Amino acid sequence: MSEPTTTDQTLQELAEREYKWGFTTPIEQESLPPGLDEGVVRAISARKGEPDWMLQWRLKAFRHWSTMAEPKWHNVHYPPIDYQAVSYYSAPKNAKDGPKSLDEVDPELLKTYAKLGIPLKEQELLAGVAVDAVFDSVSVATTYKGKLNELGIVFCSFSEAVREHPELVRTYLGSVVPATDNFFASLNSAVFSDGSFVYIPNGVRCPMELSTYFRINAANTGQFERTLIVAEEGSYVSYLEGCTAPKRDENQLHAAVVELIALDRAQIKYSTVQNWYPGDKEGKGGIYNFVTKRGACRGFRSKISWTQVETGSAITWKYPSCILQGDESVGEFYSVAVTANRQQADTGTKMIHIGKNTKSTIVSKGISAGRGQNTYRGLVKILKNAEGARNYSQCDSMLMGDECGAHTFPYLEVRNETAQVEHEASTSKIGEDQIFYCNQRGLSNEDAVGMIVNGFCKEVFRELPMEFAVEAQKLLGISLEGSVG
Amino acid sequence: MLEIRNLHAAAGGKPILRGIDLTVKAGEVHAIMGPNGSGKSTLAQVLAGRDSYDVTQGTVRYRGEDLLELDPEERACKGLFLAFQYPVEIPGVNNTYFLRTGLNALRKARGESPVDAVDFLALAREKMKLLDMDEAFLARPVNVGFSGGEKKRNEIFQMAVLEPALAVLDETDSGLDIDALKVVANGVNSLRSQERAFVVVTHYQRLLEYIVPDFVHVIAEGRIVKSGGKELAHKLEAEGYAWLEKEPAAAKAAR
Numbered sequence: 001m002s003e004p005t006t007t008d009q010t011l012q013e014l015a016e017r018e019y020k021w022g023f024t025t026p027i028e029q030e031s032l033p034p035g036l037d038e039g040v041v042r043a044i045s046a047r048k049g050e051p052d053w054m055l056q057w058r059l060k061a062f063r064h065w066s067t068m069a070e071p072k073w074h075n076v077h078y079p080p081i082d083y084q085a086v087s088y089y090s091a092p093k094n095a096k097d098g099p100k101s102l103d104e105v106d107p108e109l110l111k112t113y114a115k116l117g118i119p120l121k122e123q124e125l126l127a128g129v130a131v132d133a134v135f136d137s138v139s140v141a142t143t144y145k146g147k148l149n150e151l152g153i154v155f156c157s158f159s160e161a162v163r164e165h166p167e168l169v170r171t172y173l174g175s176v177v178p179a180t181d182n183f184f185a186s187l188n189s190a191v192f193s194d195g196s197f198v199y200i201p202n203g204v205r206c207p208m209e210l211s212t213y214f215r216i217n218a219a220n221t222g223q224f225e226r227t228l229i230v231a232e233e234g235s236y237v238s239y240l241e242g243c244t245a246p247k248r249d250e251n252q253l254h255a256a257v258v259e260l261i262a263l264d265r266a267q268i269k270y271s272t273v274q275n276w277y278p279g280d281k282e283g284k285g286g287i288y289n290f291v292t293k294r295g296a297c298r299g300f301r302s303k304i305s306w307t308q309v310e311t312g313s314a315i316t317w318k319y320p321s322c323i324l325q326g327d328e329s330v331g332e333f334y335s336v337a338v339t340a341n342r343q344q345a346d347t348g349t350k351m352i353h354i355g356k357n358t359k360s361t362i363v364s365k366g367i368s369a370g371r372g373q374n375t376y377r378g379l380v381k382i383l384k385n386a387e388g389a390r391n392y393s394q395c396d397s398m399l400m401g402d403e404c405g406a407h408t409f410p411y412l413e414v415r416n417e418t419a420q421v422e423h424e425a426s427t428s429k430i431g432e433d434q435i436f437y438c439n440q441r442g443l444s445n446e447d448a449v450g451m452i453v454n455g456f457c458k459e460v461f462r463e464l465p466m467e468f469a470v471e472a473q474k475l476l477g478i479s480l481e482g483s484v485g
Numbered sequence: 486m487l488e489i490r491n492l493h494a495a496a497g498g499k500p501i502l503r504g505i506d507l508t509v510k511a512g513e514v515h516a517i518m519g520p521n522g523s524g525k526s527t528l529a530q531v532l533a534g535r536d537s538y539d540v541t542q543g544t545v546r547y548r549g550e551d552l553l554e555l556d557p558e559e560r561a562c563k564g565l566f567l568a569f570q571y572p573v574e575i576p577g578v579n580n581t582y583f584l585r586t587g588l589n590a591l592r593k594a595r596g597e598s599p600v601d602a603v604d605f606l607a608l609a610r611e612k613m614k615l616l617d618m619d620e621a622f623l624a625r626p627v628n629v630g631f632s633g634g635e636k637k638r639n640e641i642f643q644m645a646v647l648e649p650a651l652a653v654l655d656e657t658d659s660g661l662d663i664d665a666l667k668v669v670a671n672g673v674n675s676l677r678s679q680e681r682a683f684v685v686v687t688h689y690q691r692l693l694e695y696i697v698p699d700f701v702h703v704i705a706e707g708r709i710v711k712s713g714g715k716e717l718a719h720k721l722e723a724e725g726y727a728w729l730e731k732e733p734a735a736a737k738a739a740r
Binding site: 432433434437438439441442444445447452455456457458 | 535536557574576583590626647
């Protein structure tokens with residue numbers, strides 16, 4: 001057919017939908033001038049009043065980074081990044097002394113969160129969600145702290161953890177993602193601004209979902225978050241990370257690092273909804289999101305589960321991974337990645353089986369629309385001593401329109417003959433047949449597409465905590481599925 | 486209810502329908518028969534608004550409106566239902582949710598309030614009895630992993646819930662064994678009424694033993710070449726379609 005059909009038009013409209021959260025908050029920023037050298041690393045550390053060991057750690061990372069080249073193996077394309085043109089630190093001025101409570105928080109900031117639909121004051125009323133909100137680089141508010149304290153749970157900004165729990169930070173920082181791990185992780189290690197720290201003591205089940213909303217605001221300021229979660233023996237925690245970013249014309253660099261450590265029988269569930277500004281229809285603007293996320297299942301029967309819904313960013317580069325060291329440990333990765341307009345995503349996971357009878361599950365759903373390019377890249381590695389290791393991988397791609405692309409690169413390295421590895425993959429074009437069938441039952445094109453996409457992602461959405469599942473579905477322009485059935 | 490005049494349609498530039506004329510009144514059941522490739526399924530798809538066919542000539546009026554001007558979902562909302570020859574699978578979307586969303590779209594178009602999940606479940610259970618369906622059906626994803634017979638039953642179940650004014654059944658009998666055929670036919674018969682019309686597209690006379698039509702039309706090469714009562718179906722069953730070719734006058738007259 002040469003004429004564009006109504007279905008194509010709807011797909012196009014969906015694909016070209018405007019980014020709804022594009023706005024900036026006029027708060028005075030105290031930023032460092034652009035550029036990166038040892039002086040900048042020292043300045044960041046000094047501003048945060050860090051101890052010498054922390055500074056030395058950063059410097060080591062920086063020196064290593066200086067010898068590294070940006071990776072080129074990925075299937076994403078962008079103009080060269082000038083790392084000397086980026087400002088590596090910005091903090092809301094009024095937050096310099098650190099607010100003692102929400103009342104001390106800059107009202108402009110609270111308004112920003114309200115626009116994003118996360119009014120902090122109401123968060124306290126929301127069932128079981130404690131929020132450590134990161135506005136650009138400095139944590140501005142933490143709720144539910146008291147209740148968590150009683151259980152011995154630490155949930156605070158990374159800066160605070162460096163001050164208050166240096167022994168924990170020194171033990172675990174860089175133990176999963178070393179400062180020399182990769183180009184972007186090293187950059188983060190040198191200049192990370194802030195982030196979150198979680199510590200769950202022996203046998204404690206964290207009674208609420210821990211949640212952090214990240215947000216980039218200052219123009220041209222890179223965002224370098226650092227998250228460290230330690231779950232002691234027999235503990236459990238569910239951590240939610242969600243982000244939206246305001247509209248900007250220049251590309252913004254984002255290089256986060258997340259490290260998870262699960263000891264014997266500990267479980268960590270880490271969920272992400274990522275909605276950074278994806279750029280406009282022509283691909284102008286948008287976040288460059290280079291993230292290193294890795295979890296170590298160190299203990300016997302420990303479990304780490306990653307769930308991500310990636311709808312934003314111009315470039316997404318991330319591979320939340322599990323190192324399955326402990327015998328009978330379990331790693332899971334559930335992912336929905338959407339690329340529309342000119343978005344590009346190269347995302348997947350690594351499951352490294354070291355311990356005996358370790359198990360991993362990978363479910364990846366890629367949706368490409370417009371001129372989006374979506375790549376799944378995953379590694380399943382079974383080491384020599386990993387007797388009885390098992391992996392199940394499923395990678396499904398959905399295409400909307402005929403200008404987008406889906407790519408799958410599954411890597412398998414199996415060195416133990418008792419291993420069982422299964423891989424399933426499918427690519428489908430969102431069916432004209434499916435849409436027509438829905439139309440014939442009374443559904444508009446938009447509702448039909450929403451329903452089909454929602455169904456396609458269901459296996460991932462059901463891994464998300466409820467409030468996140470709702471947000472994820474909204475992000476895909478989908479109304480929540482009915483409660484019956 | 487439905488007036489088709491000199492309807493021509495093509496797919497990819499290739500003419501398939503070459504001048505269909507057909508009038509269907511409320512309360513009537515019309516059977517459309519014909520050999521493979523004659524255009525009978527195309528007619529069903531064109532009526533439902535499938536955009537892979539281009540209507541090149543002719544008119545279709547449906548309840549006083551120009552049907553061809555309406556989008557497929559508008560046709561559905563105005564009471565036109567197509568039971569698909571090949572029902573489509575929608576992984577991850579459960580039957581109940583799918584059908585309730587459809588029903589509520591129709592209700593909205595009629596200015597009625599939406600049916601909530603509880604009321605819908607009661608309605609669905611009642612209609613399922615008509616088709617001797619297991620309740621587990623409701624929780625399964627739309628047509629995924631259904632047998633051929635289950636898919637066809639599901640179509641008639643959907644029809645029973647949506648209660649269309651005009652139902653077009655496209656080879657609903659294909660792939661059904663005799664027991665399933667009877668169940669499906671019973672479902673259809675229970676929906677027959679003075680207000681509702683059916684267009685039943687089928688290759689075989691067998692279905693018409695159970696869904697007895699008021700009129701039978703034979704399509705060949707994109708035209709209706711013969712119309713009659715239900716006895717015409719018997720003649721086709723006994724003699725096949727070949728005898729039609731010996732009556733070129735009929736075909737020419739229709740041109």
